[in-house]
Structure formats: C-alpha cells, structure tokens
Amino acid sequence: MSKKDSETREFHAEVRQLLDIVIHSLYTDREIFIRELISNASDALEKLRMTQLTENKVFEGDLPLEVNITTDETARTITIADFGIGMTRDELSENLGTIAHSGTKAFLEKAKEGAKPDVIGQFGVGFYSAYMVADKVEVFTRSWQEEGEHLRWESDGANGYTIDEVEGQRRGSRIVVHLKEEHEEFAKKHRVRGIVERYSNFVGFPVSLNGERVNTVEALWLRSKKEVTEEQYKEFYQFTAHAMDDPRYTMHFSADAPLAINALVFVPAENSERMGLGAQPPGVALYCRKVLIDSQPEGLLPEWLRFLRGVVDSEDLPLNISRESMQDTALVRKLNEVITKRFIKFLVKQSADDPEKYRQFYERFNRFLKEGIVASPSHQELLAGLLQFESSMTDSGEVTSLDGYLDRMKESQEEIYFLVGPSRAVLERGPYFEGFKDRGLEVAFFTEAVDDYVLEGLREYKGKKLVAANRSGIELEDLP
Numbered sequence: 001m002s003k004k005d006s007e008t009r010e011f012h013a014e015v016r017q018l019l020d021i022v023i024h025s026l027y028t029d030r031e032i033f034i035r036e037l038i039s040n041a042s043d044a045l046e047k048l049r050m051t052q053l054t055e056n057k058v059f060e061g062d063l064p065l066e067v068n069i070t071t072d073e074t075a076r077t078i079t080i081a082d083f084g085i086g087m088t089r090d091e092l093s094e095n096l097g098t099i100a101h102s103g104t105k106a107f108l109e110k111a112k113e114g115a116k117p118d119v120i121g122q123f124g125v126g127f128y129s130a131y132m133v134a135d136k137v138e139v140f141t142r143s144w145q146e147e148g149e150h151l152r153w154e155s156d157g158a159n160g161y162t163i164d165e166v167e168g169q170r171r172g173s174r175i176v177v178h179l180k181e182e183h184e185e186f187a188k189k190h191r192v193r194g195i196v197e198r199y200s201n202f203v204g205f206p207v208s209l210n211g212e213r214v215n216t217v218e219a220l221w222l223r224s225k226k227e228v229t230e231e232q233y234k235e236f237y238q239f240t241a242h243a244m245d246d247p248r249y250t251m252h253f254s255a256d257a258p259l260a261i262n263a264l265v266f267v268p269a270e271n272s273e274r275m276g277l278g279a280q281p282p283g284v285a286l287y288c289r290k291v292l293i294d295s296q297p298e299g300l301l302p303e304w305l306r307f308l309r310g311v312v313d314s315e316d317l318p319l320n321i322s323r324e325s326m327q328d329t330a331l332v333r334k335l336n337e338v339i340t341k342r343f344i345k346f347l348v349k350q351s352a353d354d355p356e357k358y359r360q361f362y363e364r365f366n367r368f369l370k371e372g373i374v375a376s377p378s379h380q381e382l383l384a385g386l387l388q389f390e391s392s393m394t395d396s397g398e399v400t401s402l403d404g405y406l407d408r409m410k411e412s413q414e415e416i417y418f419l420v421g422p423s424r425a426v427l428e429r430g431p432y433f434e435g436f437k438d439r440g441l442e443v444a445f446f447t448e449a450v451d452d453y454v455l456e457g458l459r460e461y462k463g464k465k466l467v468a469a470n471r472s473g474i475e476l477e478d479l480p
Contacts, residue, residue, distance in 0.1 A: 010160040011097055019157045022131045030183065033129040034192065035199035036174055037080045039291050040126060041067045042203045044084025044173060051085060051144055058144050059086075060171040061393070066206040069196070069214075073187045081174035082205075086143040092153050092163055097141065130175070131157040131181035142169040148354040202290040211437040219290050220266035221311050224299060225252040237266045241283065241309040245269035248361055251346045259334055265310035265343065271364045273307070280306050284339075299332050302340060304372040307365060312339060344382045351386060351401075359399060362388050372455045384461050390424050390435070392443045400444075402461045408442055415467040418444040419449045432470040443469050 008220045011019065024087060045065045052058055056336060063083040070079040087095060130137050139153040150169040155161035177186075185191050193209055201221035220228055220236045229285045247266035255261045265284060272280055283306065286297040291312065294300075317331055351358040362369075366388070388399040393408055405416055417436060421427040424445045436443050446455065458466055467474070 006162065006164045008160055008162045009093060009097060011155075015097060018128055019131055022127065022128055030132045031186070031195045033132055033177075034080070034128050034186070034195045035291065036076070036129045037177075038067055038069075038196065038200040038203060038207065041080055041082035041084060041173070042200075042205055044082050044086070045205050047085040048083070048144060048172075053470065055144075058171075059142065059147050059148060059200055061147055063171055064206075066208065067203070069192060069209045070209065071187045071189050071192055071210060073184070076181070076187050077176055078179065078186050078192060079174060079176045081172065083170060083172040086148065087139075087141045087144045087151070087174050088145070089149060089151060089163060091141070091143070092151060096153060096155075097161060122168065127175075128157075130177050133179055133186055134177045135180050136178040138178070140166065140169050140174040140176070142171050142335070184286070198295070199292045201292075202287065206221050213423060217241045219311075219313075221252065221262045221313055222290070225400055227250070233264075233266075236264070237309065240285070240311060241266065241268065243268060243309070247309075248357075249346075249350060251343060253342060259331065259338065260315045261335065261338060262313045263311065263339060263342075265308050265312070265339070267361065267365070268307065268309060271307060271367075273367075274364065283309040284305055285311050286317070287311055288317040289313070289315050293317065297332075299329070299336065300339075301336060302372065302376055304368050304375055305340065305343065307368055340376070340379060341382075344379055344386070347386055348382065359388065362386075366448070367450065370448070370450055373454050375455045380458065381461060384458055389447075390445045392428075392433070392445070402444075405442060405444060406462060406464065408463075410441070413441070415465045416444065416461060417441060417467055417469045418446055418455060419469050420446045420455065423447055430470075436469055 036181070040107070045067070048058070049065060052061065060083070065083060070080045070081070072079075134157070136154065136156050141151050141153070142148055149165055150167050152164045152166040153161055154164070179186055189210055193214060196207055196209060196214045201215045201217060203215060204219075207214055217236065217239050220232060233250050233252075234246050237243060237250070238245075246269055248269050249267035251263070251265045253261075253263055282296045282298060282301065284301055285295045286293045286300050301308065312335065314331070314335060347358070347361075350361075369383050369386055372378045373380050373387075376383070384402055386401075388401060390396070390398065391400050391405065394400050402416065409416075419427045419430070419432065421430065424447065427433060427443075427445050427447075433443060455466060455468070460466060
C-alpha cells in the first residue's frame with residue numbers, strides 16, 4: 001500500500017477531549033449510541049435521495065435506501081450500515097476527526113463546567129457515542145461519486161485514527177462497533193430490537209435487524225389527516241399507547257408558526273385513574289424529525305393533560321435537549337402553550353359538534369379539566385366553558401354549561417349562582433335553594449367532591465361573578 005492508501009492521523013484537540021470523557025464515562029444509559037448511529041444513517045440516506053434529484057451519475061444508483069443492522073454475539077459486534085451518500089477520504093477526516101456538530105460543542109462546554117457524567121445522555125454526540133461501549137470502531141465507506149475510493153476508517157478512540165483503502169465496499173457507510181466485554185449485551189438481537197423500537201421506530205427509511213424489518217409503523221403524524229383512515233389512527237394509537245381500546249378522540253394537526261409542529265394526540269376510551277391505577281406519567285412522546293427525544297417528557301404538556309396519548313414532533317427542537325432542561329426551555333414552553341390551547345379549542349368544537357359524545361368524555365375525564373381550571377389561570381375561562389352540570393332549569397339527568405346559563409340569565413342579573421353538594425336532590429331540599437327558585441333564578445348544581453375547590457378558584461366567567469347561593473350576605477329581596 002502506498003502512503004496515499006494508508007495513513008494515520010491525530011484527532012483534533014476537541015475530539016480527543018470528547019473521546020476521553022466518553023470512554024471514561026460512568027453514564028448508564030449507553031444504549032443511545034444506537035439511536036445516534038441510526039440517525040446518522042438516516043441523514044446519509046436523505047442526502048443521497050436529494051443528490052439523486054440533481055445528479056445523473058450516482059455510484060450504484062439502484063441500491064435501496066435503507067438501514068441494515070447486524071449483530072454478532074460471537075464476534076461481539078454490532079454493525080449499522082446504510083446505502084446513503086457515503087464519504088470521501090477528506091470527508092472521513094472532516095466528519096470523524098474534527099467537531100462541527102453543535103450538540104457536541106455544547107456537550108464539551110458542559111463538561112468543562114464540571115457537569116455530571118450523565119450529560120452524555122443529554123446531548124447528541126453522534127458517532128462518538130459509540131465509544132461508550134466500544135474498544136474499537138471501524139467505518140467502511142464508499143462515496144456516491146463515480147470515481148470515489150473504497151475506504152476504511154479505524155480507531156480505538158485513544159490513539160488517533162487510520163484510513164486505509166479496502167476494495168469491495170458498497171455505496172454508503174458501514175459502521176462496525178467492536179464491543180467491550182462488559183457491553184456485549186448490545187450484540188444480542190432482542191436487546192437491539194427493543195432499542196430500535198423505542199428510539200428509531202419512525203425514521204424515514206426501512207430499518208432491518210439481521211434481515212428482519214423492525215420499523216413497520218409509519219409516522220402518521222407527518223401525513224395530511226385527509227390521507228389517514230380511522231383504522232390507521234386506531235392501529236397507531238394502540239401501537240404507541242400499548243392500548244387495547246379504541247381512541248375516544250383523535251386530534252391531528254400541523255403548524256408552521258410560531259413553531260414547526262406535527263402532532264397526533266389521542267384521548268383514550270377510559271380514564272385509567274378512575275379505575276384505581278393512580279396518577280399516570282405523561283403519555284405524549286416528544287420527537288424531533290422522527291427521532292425520539294423523550295417518551296415521557298415532563299414539561300411538554302401541563303400536568304392536567306397527563307391522560308393524553310400520542311406524539312409531538314418539532315423540527316425546531318435541538319436533538320441535544322435534555323430531560324432536565326425540558327421545563328426551562330423556551331421552545332418546550334412554547335410547545336406546551338400551543339398544544340394546550342389547540343386541545344382546549346378542539347374540545348370546545350367537539351362539545352358543539354357532538355354533545356352526546358362530549359358528555360361521555362366529560363363523565364370520565366372531567367376531573368382533569370377541573371384540575372386545569374385551578375392549575376392554568378391563562379386557560380381558565382376556556383376550560384370553564386367546558387364544564388357540564390345540572391341546574392334548576394334542566395330536567396334531572398340533563399346537563400348544561402356556563403354559556404347555557406348565561407343565555408338564560410335575566411336581563412338585570414349580574415351573578416351566576418351555584419350550589420355544591422352530594423347530589424341534586426340534596427341541594428334542592430336544602431334551605432338555600434327555595435328563595436332562588438321562587439324568584440325564577442337559575443342555580444347550577446355541582447356534585448363532585450372537587451367542585452368546592454374548583455369554584456373557589458373560578459371567581460367569574462365572561463364578566464359575570466360566580467356566587468355560592470348559600471353565601472352569607474345575599475339579600476334575596478334585592479335579587480332580580
């Protein structure tokens with residue numbers, strides 16, 4: 001081999017610093033290296049697809065655009081290969097020997113500040129994350145260009161890297177991770193499959209593991225809702241929520257401003273907390289460009305929307321966002337605001353379009369809406385408009401709303417009157433109701449245990465004060 005064919009180079013100082021941190025890290029969630037390598041492979045395939053639109057000659061242009069993962073327990077290796085754009089010799093040195101990735105730079109800044117070892121899991125350190133589990137990594141690559149070289153890049157992460165010319169490479173890149181003995185679990189098929197399904201199930205290209213397709217469910221949230229059938233929504237809900245029931249409601253929307261958002265959110269058929277299962281963790285996963293950021297993000301939605309299931313994807317989010325910084329991130333706070341407002345308005349429309357279906361939803365999930373009235377002052381009035389209750393103007397078993405109450409108010413009436421108690425029958429027999437009934441004044445009946453607390457926080461609605469009919473100081477003779 002000539003000197004041109006084989007050469008050894010040193011890593012740039014920043015890369016050496018990064019690799020030293022990664023190799024000696026105590027971080028436990030090392031599985032994210034598979035997510036990082038699949039994301040890189042997907043990016044390479046997307047670049048190849050775009051190149052094919054403008055270039056007539058592409059080496060091995062008929063190769064399928066896919067990611068192939070191979071595990072070998074005997075050799076203790078995991079290989080992640082793509083038929084993407086590939087790399088030239090200079091690109092190998094630029095992409096793997098220097099640092100250009102903003103997330104990696106951010107990681108280094110945190111490391112300089114003395115951050116804990118687990119910061120690796122908070123940043124997309126890309127290719128270098130493989131060294132959390134590897135004692136050696138090889139990259140075999142062939143550029144898309146017709147005259148490209150067949151190359152192998154190799155490094156133990158400590159002593160620079162070597163680039164050789166090795167014939168017989170297909171277009172794209174093939175990364176062979178030689179696992180340390182203590183991390184041999186990542187050469188086991190079932191372990192890798194679980195990681196791919198968790199983090200990379202919705203990447204935009206087929207992902208196969210030992211010849212078997214893994215990501216069989218499409219990222220429906222990126223499609224127009226006009227193209228998606230109810231059956232597809234049902235299957236997607238059951239897959240992502242690990243559910244057996246059908247969704248009660250489906251909200252699917254895209255927005256470009258103030259953030260690029262694609263969301264597919266479901267209301268389950270039943271409220272699991274009513275069935276004694278306790279408070280549920282957040283159920284709407286956060287993705288960035290179809291790559292999982294957090295399956296249970298604490299800050300994405302307010303606590304009172306924890307019953308929702310589904311996916312939110314925003315390409316405006318950095319891949320290096322950490323779970324710890326979720327609630328302090330302006331982008332995530334904006335996502336929270338946009339999605340919450342969208343969902344409340346969605347419920348307002350549903351309550352008008354199909355009152356009976358909404359009533360069934362309300363019977364099961366009203367506690368969450370009431371929790372929102374107390375916890376989210378900025379959404380209080382919209383949520384209050386969703387409350388349902390019987391009143392002295394409805395038949396037993398029939399419900400109305402605060403807007404319905406306002407429509408029936410006497411012209412000179414300035415207050416909304418209500419009573420809280422165990423049942424309508426008890427309230428109608430109570431000493432406070434008769435005077436209002438005699439004057440033809442409507443009284444709203446609230447019969448849930450939490451209603452006292454909720455109504456204490458809800459002082460007015462659309463300019464009309466809410467007043468307990470049993471409040472001391474009410475002079476009935478002064479009422480209209």
